[in-house]
Each structure stands twice: as structure tokens, then as C-alpha cells.
Amino acid sequence: MIRGMLATRSYFRRLGPRAVSAMVLVAAAAPLLPARAEENAKHCGPTFVDIDPTTGDLLILCGKSGTIRRLGSDDGSMKSEAVLGESPFAFDRHPDGARLYVTCRRGQEIRELDAVSLQTLRTFPLRGDPTGVAASADGRRLYVAVHSLDEVAVFDLETGSEIKRLATGNGPEMVRRSPQQQLVYVTNLLPNPVPLDQPPANEITVIDDISANVVERIILENANVGRWIAFSPDGSLAVVAINRPKNLIPMVQVARGWVMTSGFAVMAPGSGHAPVQLLVDLPNQAYADPYGTVFTPDGSKFYLSCAGSDVVMAIDVSAVRRVMEEVEKGRLPRPADDLGLSRRYVVARIPVGANPQALAISLDGRWLYAANRLDDSISVIDTGKDTVVRTLVMGTPAPPDKLSxxxxxxxxxxxxxxxxxxxxxxxxxxxxxxxxxxxxxxxxxxxxxxxxxxxxxxxxxxxxxxxxxxxxxxxxxxxxxxxxxxxxxxxxxxxxxxxxxxRSIAPVVNPFRSPDGAFTDAQLRGKALFERTAANDGKPLPERAQCHFCHSGSVYTDHQAFDVGSRSPTDESGDYDTAHLTNIFESAPYLHDGRAATLEEIWTKYNPEDRHGVSSDWTKQQLNDLVEYLKNL
Amino acid sequence: MRTNIVQLKAVLFLTISLHTAYAAPPFYDHWQSFGIADGLPSEKVFCIRATEDSVWAGTDRGLARYTAGRWKTYTTADGLAHRVVLSIAEDPETKDLWIGTAGGLSRFSAGRFDTFTQLNSGLSNDFVHAVTVLRGEVWVGTMAGLSRYNIAQHRWTLYDETNTPMHEIWCYSVTSSQKKVYVAVWGGGLLEYDIAQDRWKNYRDPDGEMEIDLFRDDGLLSDVVAGVAFDSADRVWVASYFGLSVYDGRRWRTFMDHDSPLASNFINFVTTHVDVAWMATDNGLSASDRENWWTYRRDPDTRAGLVTWTPANGPAERFTTETIFPHNYLLGVSFQGDDIWVATEKGVARGTRGHTRSAGTD
CATH class of the missing domain: 1.10.760 (Cytochrome Bc1 Complex; Chain D, domain 2)
Structure with a gap:
């Protein structure tokens, strides 16, 4: 076996570094495990649903099968289907109503579709995991969340070219234009960086639709995982689905029922008042993973899907406004920690199918459609009675296998x-x-x-x-x-x-990796540093001081535990598993307790004794090269 | 006295009108000063940058923003990298502000500060003298070379003596045209980077003498370059501690205080506005289109402005303004509409013009 490995190494040497890197990357970029791909092909996995304003049909993005479907809203019959890029996630309609813009996360592209035929008119490539999308009110621009890079890309829809990037919060998720306002709101999945002993702070990024620039950053203290945002029809309220994790307390508190609470942030845009966070949980029953949200056309209610609990909440807007007034007047000092408060505004908890995420409401407001991502169905809810009246099955789904x-x-x-x-x-x-x-x-x-x-x-x-x-x-x-x-x-x-x-979960497509697998000059230099066997002064480095000795193999780990000098006073040991490095770019913060905010800090701040590789002789350029190489893995 | 000043202004207004063929620099005849009493956190102001709706002043005690008639201060408690703010640039596309400090680079975007340091990012050094933004890339002049940050790709490129003709690594000023980036290297002359060609060129003092200029107009006046700017004719204006040099792509012209109306050879900062270069010196403010000159100074005794207008083909004229900037040691200049803003050793001042048209406006 060793002989075989040596032979392989010499083969790689003959190929040269660029060719080897290309081979490794092609392998690493293999999109899905075959079993997962095969299973996905059997399912629709509805990730987004909306109503065609002309026909009333349901338009559904199928995240697993990579298609868009047009269904009759009454019986769920499929009228048409078109193939999209991999993992379609969300779409927005052009103000002229003639075109749709669909983000395809793994496909790394935005599709412009004919809104009637659903055929692709144009494709805009966009690396970095495109998620939410919204067209500008004047129809000249498109805002696309670039999830992996914490940015919104602004496209000129006439030329199809990207104009600029705007800095968002961490992991931008959904993008929505507010009614009656010239603003575009971007939710963010992850918290902005905060010190380790501080609670998370989740951002809502607000873009001025006229200048196409960020004009406000609304911070949701103690919140995380911002998902959908919805606006009341008059634009006076905005609601964002959020988690409220209590990660600063020991997990023993799970048994007391409040480590992870779930709810929404509600705000009155333009009022100057801070957002109010409210829970949908009850004292003895939580409703996990708030996701989709949508208002009724008359603005009297909004719905919130709790994907982890297979439930859709019906929430009374008047009651929420009353609670907001009480908060504003100081009568409810900690509404976000009140597990009993939801009784005042949650008017129904509606069981639906598996993992409801996207929601849409019919033009007349009578029917709510909840897309159950993991059982390929749409629950149709009578908004008058807040009960499921029928379930639209997406085709003829196969029975779930082990992976499903x-x-x-x-x-x-x-x-x-x-x-x-x-x-x-x-x-x-x-x-x-x-x-x-x-x-x-x-x-x-x-x-x-x-x-x-x-x-x-x-x-x-x-x-x-x-x-x-x-x-x-x-x-x-x-x-x-x-x-x-x-x-x-x-x-x-x-x-x-x-x-x-x-085991079947695939990595996201790495935006730092060249599509053709070629390394940049900086990445090549970083690779050489990663694999160096001697210090800058020529002295040989012990094996354990060489990056590639511990971070070895196809996923860059030797599966062993080492003490790299990162033990803190509260750690009982300094031995930690050698972290794998696949897509390390997306897993900040770093080290076992997240003390390193960036890859650079691993060595500039937390390797004073050269125990996590010998880094004290690196130049700044070498450190930068190494980081460029690591982000590409 | 007031009558005399108004009369002088009227004469001056007519004089300037006669010289319009030279696109003469404008005359700022009224100045308003701002200090601690007006809301600045400190009167040591290292830099100033006017944007569409605000004026930003970098002080030794934080970043001050003037908007709607009031100053607001941002400090490290707000996320600013360091209290000493040395340079400010606005991204023309996103309107984000990039702020060079003595402890790193900050981005100010809609109220949020993001900080880049030599420890948490690819920035080469935390002492950031200069910053400019061009087409989604931030160029950062530091005490240890030049750093280039591609915002969308989160990618840093470093330039120093190893990969450019940078004889010293103290990058005091950076500015960019659409095609080129210019770097004022203290002790290393002027660096020019052709973006499309990915090619560097170094301009240095031909005689190599720091304090004298052996042959006039033979090239850069001194290698001790503190500032650089360019105008729409692609002329490059280079400020040094020993005079001013201007390069039009074919030949150099040099200006010193003994052979031109330049306020002082010790130039801290240079910028251009409507093809006029403005030099902030240790002894007043000069403006020139290479032919016509304005020079502004504060009379330390009377606190009035001493202004000299030196046209290309006429005698110099001297006159007085009732108001002027608060100190003759100037460190920065910026423009907002018709107004000029200057950073000085003792606060900030805004200059306005047009008061000659009506004696009642003063």
C-alpha cells in the first residue's frame, strides 16, 4: 500500500502542481454523493412558492429536482415544468410581470424566465451561493444575496452585467422590496461577529432602491438565523422569522425549556422604533425553526411557518400592534423572553406536512399555501378557518428512503x-x-x-x-x-x-475556487508554504510543524488530536481533533472555541509558541498566501 | 475697515472676471471655523472628506461627521479601528466610507464599522496613511507598503519593495484615476501603477538632493513625497516637503516658494478640484492651475485672511478677508458643492464664496 502511495505521489510530481490541484478540485467539487443525487432526483423538495398574479396558478421552485412547476391552485395539477440550475431557492417577479428571476444556489446562477412559459431567457452566473433576490421598483436592477460572501450583488437588468457589491450582514438570505417605500430589505442567516462572551446580533440590511446603496443596518440583539421577511400590504409592518439561541448558558438549560426559542422580529419601518422580538413558543411546547412568513391581503393576519415543528402559525396583526405599543410604553420590558405572550397574538397553530418553509397566499387571501419541503406536498389552508382543507401532492413522490x-x-x-x-x-x-x-x-x-x-x-x-x-x-x-x-x-x-x-450532505460550492480548478499565483505560493518542510532560514521543520503533516489526506485531517497551544483556562485539555479544511472559508470563527475571528488570527494572535505550525518566521505576504490557499480548499 | 474690504472684494471680483480665460481658481471670501466648542472631539484634524450629505473629519480623538449643522463623533467604542484617523475615502459606487487610522482600516457602511488590521486580515500594516477606492478595490497606503483589497472577492494583494520599484515602504498618499494608481512614497518618490498593464513605474528626484533642486523642471523635486493628485488632463500633482512638482505626461514643472506664489515648500496634502490643485501647507493654502495662483493665510495678529491673487500675466494683488481658517498649518482639503473644507492644526473650516456680490451678506 505504501508503495502504491509513493507511486501515486511520484505520478503527481510528474504532473506538476497546477494539474494536481485541478484534479483535486474537480474531485472536491463533485456536487453531490451519488446516493443523494439519486434520491434528490426522485423528489421535488419545494423551496419556494408564489402565486401567478394573472392566472392564480401556483409557481413552485423544486429545490431537489432543480425545476420550476406551474400547478393549478385548485387541484394541484401540473400545467408545466421547466428545468433550472441546481438547487433553485427563490424568485422575484419583474415589475412588468413578464419575467421571473430565480436564484440557483448550487447552480451558481440567476435565471431570467419568461413568466408565462417559464423558459429561460437569460442566465447570469454568480459564484458564492446566490439566495434571495428582488427586482428594483423601476425594474432596472436586480438585487441578489451572495450568501457565501456576505454581499448583495446588484445587476443592471438591461445589460445583464453586475454593477457593484454591497456589504450585508453574515450570510444574506432573503431579499424583499418593501411596499410604499423605496427600500429593499435583506435578512441574514448568521450573526455579525461579536466577542465570544457576547450574545449574537443578527442584522437586517436595508438598501435604498433609488441609489442602490445600503442605508441602514437594523440589529436584532440575541437573535440568529434570519429567514424570510414579509411586509404588511400598507408597508407599516415588517416581520422577520428568527431564532433566539441562548448559547451563553450551559445546555443543561434545555431541560428547563428555553435554550432555543423561536419567533419573529416585527418592526414598523420608518417609525424610528426599534424592532420588537416576540416568540411563538408556549411554556411547555416550542415551535422550532421559523422560516416563511406572509401577510394576508387585508393585513389582518400574517402566517409563519415553523419548519422544525411541521406547523404554520396564524398571527393576529392587531394583537401584535397592541403588544408593540405596550413594549414602546415600557409595560412589557422583556417580551422576547416571555413564553406566555404568544397566547395574545398566535390565533392558530396549524399542523401541516414535513418541514414547511415557503408560504404564499392566494390573490383573494382565502387560501394559504405551505410548501412542505420534505414530503413534496403543498398544504392548502383555509384562512377563514385556519385549517388545512387539502394537500396537493407534487406528482407521484417515491416513498422516502433511508436518506430522506x-x-x-x-x-x-x-x-x-x-x-x-x-x-x-x-x-x-x-x-x-x-x-x-x-x-x-x-x-x-x-x-x-x-x-x-x-x-x-x-x-x-x-x-x-x-x-x-x-x-x-x-x-x-x-x-x-x-x-x-x-x-x-x-x-x-x-x-x-x-x-x-x-454523510450525504454536500459542501457548498466554494467561491474562492477557480471554476477550472487552476490555482492563482498566491494560492500556489500558499500551497508551497502549506507543504513546506523547511523554515524560511532553511532549517528542516519537524513533521508536526508542517501544515500538511496533520492536515493531510483528501479532507486535510490526519484524524488525530493534538495540542496546538489553544487551551484556555476553562479547557480541561489542550488536545483537539485536527480540523478538516474542506470549505474552511465558510466556518469562521476558528479554533475549538471560536476565538479566532478570521483565518489570519489563528497565527497572528493565537500561535505565540509556534505550536500550531511554525508561523513566527512567516512574512505577511506568506500569511496572506496561505490564507488564499486555505480559502480555496 | 469693513467698507474697504467690500471694495476690495468688488475690485477682485472684476479682476477675476477678466481672467476667466485661465479658468482661474475660485475665491473663497468667507470662512467658518469649527472647533471643540462647535462639537469636534479634537482640534487636531489630520484629514477631511466631504461627501454628498456629510463632511467627515479625522481627528486624534475619533472620526467626526458634520451633517445638518451638527457634529457627531465616532470612536473605537462604535467600532472604529483606532482613535487617530489619518485618511478617509468614499467608495463612489456604494458610498461606504473607508477610514485609515493609526490602528488599522475601517469600513463604515450605514452605521456599521468593519475593521481590517494586520492581525485579522491581509492588510500589510496597521498604520494607514492613505486610502482610495476604485471600481470595487480599496488601495491602502501604509507604513509598510501598499495593500490592495478586492471587496467582492475578499482578496488582498500586497505591494512593497519585493514586487514594485518601491525604494521605501512608507506610502503617504494614494490616489487613482480610471487607468492608474499613484502612490506618494515618503523617501521613495512617486509610484505609478498602470492597472490594465499591471505595470509599475517609479519617478524620483533626478539630482537625488533632498533640500535643493539642481536643475529646475528636470523631474520630481524631491523623493520625500507626501501627497499626490491628478486632474482631468491627467496631470499629476506631487506634493513634497520641499516644493510642488507637476507632470503632464511629457515634462515636469516644479514650484517652490521662492520661485512661485506657493504658500510654503512644506506641503502636507494636495488635491484637485475642477482642474485646480489645492495645496495644504504648513504656512497656508495655495491653489493653482499652474498659471494662476491663490494663496490664503491667516494673519496671526488680526485673525483676518491675507489673500494673494497672482494671475499668469499680471501683477499680484493682495487683500484681506474678515474670516479665514483657524490655523496656517493645514493638513487636508475637500470640496462639497461650491464650498471648500480644510483640516488644520486647530480645527476645521468651511470656505464659501460669492459674498462679494452683495455687501450685505457678510
Whole structure:
């Protein structure tokens, strides 16, 4: 075997660095595991739903099959379907009504569609995981959230060219133009950077639609995972679906029912008043993963999907306004921590299908459509009675296989104490939430750990920062029940299904990686530094001081634990699992407790004794080159 | 006295009108000063930048913003990288502000500060003398070379003595035209970067003498370059501590205080506005289109303005204004509409013009 490895190495040497890098990258960029791709092909996975204002038809983006479907709103019959790029996520309609703009996350593009035929008219490539999209009121520009790069790209719709990038919050998600205002609102999935001992602060980025520049940044304290934003028809209210994680307290508090709460932020744009955060939870029952939201045409109610609880909430707007007034007058000092308050404004909790995310409401306001992403169905809700009157099945879905069942488990809060959270609450979009947690098994207040992504971790065992779980099944087994969800957990077969799904989660497409796999000069220099065996002065480096010795193999880990000098006073040990480096660009902050805000800080601030590689002899240029190389992995 | 001044202004107005063929620099005849009493956090103002709706002053105690008649101060508590603000640039496309400080580079975007330092980013050095933004790229002049940041791609490129003809690495000023980036390197002359060609060119003092100029107009006056600006004719104006040099792409012209109306050889800052260069010196303010000159100074005894108009083909004329900037040590100049703003050792001042048209406006 060793001989074979040596032979392989010499083969790579003959090819030269650029060719080798191209091969590695092509392999790394393989979009989905075959089993996952095969399973996705069987399903629609509705991620977005809207109503055609002309015909009243349902227009549905199918995230899994990569298509857009036009369904009759009465019987769900499919009238037409068109193939899009991979993972269509959201669309907006041009003000002229003739065109739709669809973002395709893994497809790395925006499709301009004919709104009637759904055929593609133009395609705008956009690297960086495009998510939300909105056309400007005058129809001349398009705003597209570039999730991986924390930006909004502004396109000129006449030329199809990108005009500029605007800095958003962390992980921009949805983009919506407000009615009666010349503003465009961008929600953000992840918190803005804050010190480790501070609660998260989630941003809503506001763009002036005239100048196409950011004019305001609304901060939601203690909030995270901003999803959809909706506006009342008169524009006087805006609602954003949010999580409220309490990551600064030990997870033991899960058993007291309030580590992860869920709700929405409501604000009166232009009023000058701060947003008010309100929960949809009850004292003994939580409703996890708020996602989609939409107002009725008369503005009397809005609906909020709780994807992790398979529920859609009906919320009375007048009651919310009364609560907002009380908050403004100081009569409700901590509404966001009041688990009983939702009784005043939640008028119905409507069970729907699996993992409801997107919502849309009929033109006359009579029907609400909830897209159940994980059972390929649309729940039709009578808004007068707030009950499901029928379910539109998307074609003839295949029965869920192991991966699909595992995916449902991952996205369901049914097996956590009071239904507080699902796996995706802390791992939104199967990635990470950018927060640090105090998991209890090693003592309260000890061993704070940074959240880790669930993407592309199949080959990165062992798990946990300490590397104490040998495989995903162990990681997601009984210890999860005991230390995290704190209630009856999954059966053995369900754990296997969940682990299978987690192993199938693909990495996002890396925007720092060249489409043709070629390295830039800086990346090549960084690669050389990563693989160097001697210091700048020519002295040989011990193996453990060479980056590629520990960060080795296809996912850049040797699966061992080492002490790289990052132990803090509250850590009981300094030995931590060698982190894999696949798509390391998206997993800030860094080190086991998230103390390094950027890749640079790993070495400029937290490697004073050269224990995390020998970095003290690096020039600034070398550090920059290394970071360029790492971001590309 | 007031009558005399008004009469002088009337004469001056007529004089300027006769010289309009030279696109003469405008005459700022009224000045309003701002200090701590007016809301500035400090009167040591290192830089000033006027934008469409605000004026930003970089002080040794934070960043001050003047809007709607009031000053507001941003400090490190708000997220500013360091209290000492040395340079300010506005992204013409996004209107974000990029702020060079003595402790890193900050981006101010709709109320949020993002900070880039040599420890948390690719920035080469935390002492940021200069910053400019061109087509989505931020050019940052630091105490240890030039850093270039591609905003959309989050990518840094460093320039220093290893990959440019940068003889010293103290980059005091950076400015950019659509095609070129100019870097004033203290002790290293002027660097010109052709963006399309990815090519550097270095202009240095031909005689190599710091304090004397052996042959007039033979090139850059001194390698101790503190500022650089360009005008719409692609003329490059280079400020040094030993005089002013102007390069039109073919030949150099040099100006010193003994052979031109330049207020002082010690020039802290240069900028251009409507093809007129404005030089902030240690002894007043000069403006020139290379032929005609204005020079403004504060009379330390009377606190009045001493203004000299030197046309290309006529005798110099001297007159007095009732108001002027608060100190003759100037560090920055910027323009907002018809107004000029200057940063001085003792606060900020705004100059306005047109008061000669009506004796009652003063």
C-alpha cells in the first residue's frame, strides 16, 4: 500500500502542481454523493412558492429536482415544468410581470424566465451561493444575496452585467422590496461577529432602491438565523422569522425549556422604533425553526411557518400592534423572553406536512399555501378557518428512503425537549450558526466549543472537537439524547438513517475556487508554504510543524488530536481533533472555541509558541498566501 | 475697515472676471471655523472628506461627521479601528466610507464599522496613511507598503519593495484615476501603477538632493513625497516637503516658494478640484492651475485672511478677508458643492464664496 502511495505521489510530481490541484478540485467539487443525487432526483423538495398574479396558478421552485412547476391552485395539477440550475431557492417577479428571476444556489446562477412559459431567457452566473433576490421598483436592477460572501450583488437588468457589491450582514438570505417605500430589505442567516462572551446580533440590511446603496443596518440583539421577511400590504409592518439561541448558558438549560426559542422580529419601518422580538413558543411546547412568513391581503393576519415543528402559525396583526405599543410604553420590558405572550397574538397553530418553509397566499387571501419541503406536498389552508382543507401532492413522490428519512430527522424538532430545536436550528442549511456552546458533559462553564458544520464531514471522523466520537452514529446517538436534546431520542435504525443523511450532505460550492480548478499565483505560493518542510532560514521543520503533516489526506485531517497551544483556562485539555479544511472559508470563527475571528488570527494572535505550525518566521505576504490557499480548499 | 474690504472684494471680483480665460481658481471670501466648542472631539484634524450629505473629519480623538449643522463623533467604542484617523475615502459606487487610522482600516457602511488590521486580515500594516477606492478595490497606503483589497472577492494583494520599484515602504498618499494608481512614497518618490498593464513605474528626484533642486523642471523635486493628485488632463500633482512638482505626461514643472506664489515648500496634502490643485501647507493654502495662483493665510495678529491673487500675466494683488481658517498649518482639503473644507492644526473650516456680490451678506 505504501508503495502504491509513493507511486501515486511520484505520478503527481510528474504532473506538476497546477494539474494536481485541478484534479483535486474537480474531485472536491463533485456536487453531490451519488446516493443523494439519486434520491434528490426522485423528489421535488419545494423551496419556494408564489402565486401567478394573472392566472392564480401556483409557481413552485423544486429545490431537489432543480425545476420550476406551474400547478393549478385548485387541484394541484401540473400545467408545466421547466428545468433550472441546481438547487433553485427563490424568485422575484419583474415589475412588468413578464419575467421571473430565480436564484440557483448550487447552480451558481440567476435565471431570467419568461413568466408565462417559464423558459429561460437569460442566465447570469454568480459564484458564492446566490439566495434571495428582488427586482428594483423601476425594474432596472436586480438585487441578489451572495450568501457565501456576505454581499448583495446588484445587476443592471438591461445589460445583464453586475454593477457593484454591497456589504450585508453574515450570510444574506432573503431579499424583499418593501411596499410604499423605496427600500429593499435583506435578512441574514448568521450573526455579525461579536466577542465570544457576547450574545449574537443578527442584522437586517436595508438598501435604498433609488441609489442602490445600503442605508441602514437594523440589529436584532440575541437573535440568529434570519429567514424570510414579509411586509404588511400598507408597508407599516415588517416581520422577520428568527431564532433566539441562548448559547451563553450551559445546555443543561434545555431541560428547563428555553435554550432555543423561536419567533419573529416585527418592526414598523420608518417609525424610528426599534424592532420588537416576540416568540411563538408556549411554556411547555416550542415551535422550532421559523422560516416563511406572509401577510394576508387585508393585513389582518400574517402566517409563519415553523419548519422544525411541521406547523404554520396564524398571527393576529392587531394583537401584535397592541403588544408593540405596550413594549414602546415600557409595560412589557422583556417580551422576547416571555413564553406566555404568544397566547395574545398566535390565533392558530396549524399542523401541516414535513418541514414547511415557503408560504404564499392566494390573490383573494382565502387560501394559504405551505410548501412542505420534505414530503413534496403543498398544504392548502383555509384562512377563514385556519385549517388545512387539502394537500396537493407534487406528482407521484417515491416513498422516502433511508436518506430522506434521515433528512426529515435532521430537520425535525419532534425529538427534543419541548420541541425546542432540530439539528438544523444550530446547523442552518446543514452548516453552522457561527456560535459557541457550553455542552455539559465535561462540566458547566468548561470547554466552550465552536459550532462545526455538518457539510462534507463524512470522511472527517472522529467527531467532537476532542475527537472522542469515532463516527457519526456515535456522535448522533445516545450522547445527543443525554447532553443535547434531553428527551427520548431516536431508535437505533433512526440514528443510522440520520447518520446516513449527514454523510450525504454536500459542501457548498466554494467561491474562492477557480471554476477550472487552476490555482492563482498566491494560492500556489500558499500551497508551497502549506507543504513546506523547511523554515524560511532553511532549517528542516519537524513533521508536526508542517501544515500538511496533520492536515493531510483528501479532507486535510490526519484524524488525530493534538495540542496546538489553544487551551484556555476553562479547557480541561489542550488536545483537539485536527480540523478538516474542506470549505474552511465558510466556518469562521476558528479554533475549538471560536476565538479566532478570521483565518489570519489563528497565527497572528493565537500561535505565540509556534505550536500550531511554525508561523513566527512567516512574512505577511506568506500569511496572506496561505490564507488564499486555505480559502480555496 | 469693513467698507474697504467690500471694495476690495468688488475690485477682485472684476479682476477675476477678466481672467476667466485661465479658468482661474475660485475665491473663497468667507470662512467658518469649527472647533471643540462647535462639537469636534479634537482640534487636531489630520484629514477631511466631504461627501454628498456629510463632511467627515479625522481627528486624534475619533472620526467626526458634520451633517445638518451638527457634529457627531465616532470612536473605537462604535467600532472604529483606532482613535487617530489619518485618511478617509468614499467608495463612489456604494458610498461606504473607508477610514485609515493609526490602528488599522475601517469600513463604515450605514452605521456599521468593519475593521481590517494586520492581525485579522491581509492588510500589510496597521498604520494607514492613505486610502482610495476604485471600481470595487480599496488601495491602502501604509507604513509598510501598499495593500490592495478586492471587496467582492475578499482578496488582498500586497505591494512593497519585493514586487514594485518601491525604494521605501512608507506610502503617504494614494490616489487613482480610471487607468492608474499613484502612490506618494515618503523617501521613495512617486509610484505609478498602470492597472490594465499591471505595470509599475517609479519617478524620483533626478539630482537625488533632498533640500535643493539642481536643475529646475528636470523631474520630481524631491523623493520625500507626501501627497499626490491628478486632474482631468491627467496631470499629476506631487506634493513634497520641499516644493510642488507637476507632470503632464511629457515634462515636469516644479514650484517652490521662492520661485512661485506657493504658500510654503512644506506641503502636507494636495488635491484637485475642477482642474485646480489645492495645496495644504504648513504656512497656508495655495491653489493653482499652474498659471494662476491663490494663496490664503491667516494673519496671526488680526485673525483676518491675507489673500494673494497672482494671475499668469499680471501683477499680484493682495487683500484681506474678515474670516479665514483657524490655523496656517493645514493638513487636508475637500470640496462639497461650491464650498471648500480644510483640516488644520486647530480645527476645521468651511470656505464659501460669492459674498462679494452683495455687501450685505457678510
Amino acid at each position: 428519512r434521515g433528512e426529515r430527522l435532521f430537520h425535525s424538532a419532534a425529538r427534543t425537549f419541548h420541541g425546542q430545536f432540530s439539528c438544523t436550528s444550530c446547523h442552518p442549511d446543514e452548516g453552522l450558526d457561527g456560535l459557541q456552546y457550553d455542552l455539559e458533559p465535561d462540566g458547566i462553564g468548561q470547554n466552550l466549543v465552536d459550532n462545526r458544520t455538518m457539510r462534507a464531514i463524512g470522511d472527517t471522523a472522529p467527531f467532537k472537537w476532542r475527537g472522542t466520537n469515532p463516527d457519526i452514529t456515535t456522535q448522533c446517538g445516545e450522547r445527543t439524547a443525554k447532553w443535547i436534546v434531553r428527551t427520548g431520542w431516536l431508535s437505533t435504525s433512526q440514528v443510522v438513517e440520520l447518520a446516513s443523511f449527514i
